[in-house]
Amino acid sequence: MSNGLTTTGAAALAGQAAPPEIIVRVRNLIAGFAGKLIIKDLDLEVYRGEVLGCVGGSGTGKTVLTRTILGLVRKQSGLIEMFGNDLDSLSPREQRAIERRIGVMFQQGALFSGLTVKQNVEVPMREHLRLSARLCDELAMLKIELTGLDPDAANKYPSELSGGMTKRAALARALALDPELLFLDEPTSGLDPIGAAEFDELIATLQHTLGLTVFMVTHDLDSLYSICDRIVALADRKVIAAGPISAMLASEHPWLRAYFHGKRARRIESAVALQFREGSMKEADGGGSLPGTM
Secondary structure (H helix, E strand, O other): OOOOOOHHHHHHHOOOOOOOOEEEEEEEEEEEEOOEEEEEEEEEEEEOOOEEEEEEOOOOOHHHHHHHHOOOOOOOEEEEEEOOEEHHHOOHHHHHHHHOOEEEEOOOOOOOOOOOHHHHHHHHHHHHOOOOHHHHHHHHHHHHHHOOOOHHHHHOOHHHOOHHHHHHHHHHHHOOOOOOEEEEEOOOOOOOHHHHHHHHHHHHHHHHHHOOEEEEEOOOHHHHHHOOOEEEEEEOOEEEEEEOHHHHHHOOOHHHHHHHOOHHHHHHHHHHHHHHHHHHHHHHOOOOOOOOOO
């Protein structure tokens, strides 16, 4: 007989930390396309409130994994659960309800070239919500400003945008329905180092402010160090490692060692260590808190 306690409640009474809530669960996933097997027996979990970075070499299935979870690539077999629901068992109405809780930013933005930025942001609203044209306009402007774009960008077409503006416009559209779960495919690719760092900071700020869970496919080592709580690494058609950056650095897998201990990785690691030391010295002198703390 149930005592009426949830797992979280029971853990709290026992003085234990509650287990993290899993909002995406993938088990034994097999997927591919054009007759080619890309993913085999892959397992994955995404926890509520985390920024999860997904890395891997070219062709290891990062984008295929993302698109399979989203239903854009048909899986051959395996289980995909989202918000505790087996996606295979949902009715069309239930599926649309799940879709409203998700935002997606594709690698190149995938903005509709014949629509302005504001019209692009309004597309999910018009598809899923029954709102007046005036309210759609107001909400679209809110999302545009939320991502750091100037209001005058709202009436520009994608061809009139810079690379950074295109990324922000695509992010504004991904946030149109106030999603709980945000999928980002290579969000900083094609940006210069300053633009990439600013975009990382924007993602971190939005994640904290809006309480988002973020699944981010990336090759950007700076992003992995600066904003990711955990990382999953793909190789050999499956997840070969999952955990914080320290777990990636400690792994003996050849690809992980090459990726996280290569020349560029060592430069970033040295920069992070220097920043930490400078912050520690500043705090010891009474000059303030450590970087990244409040």
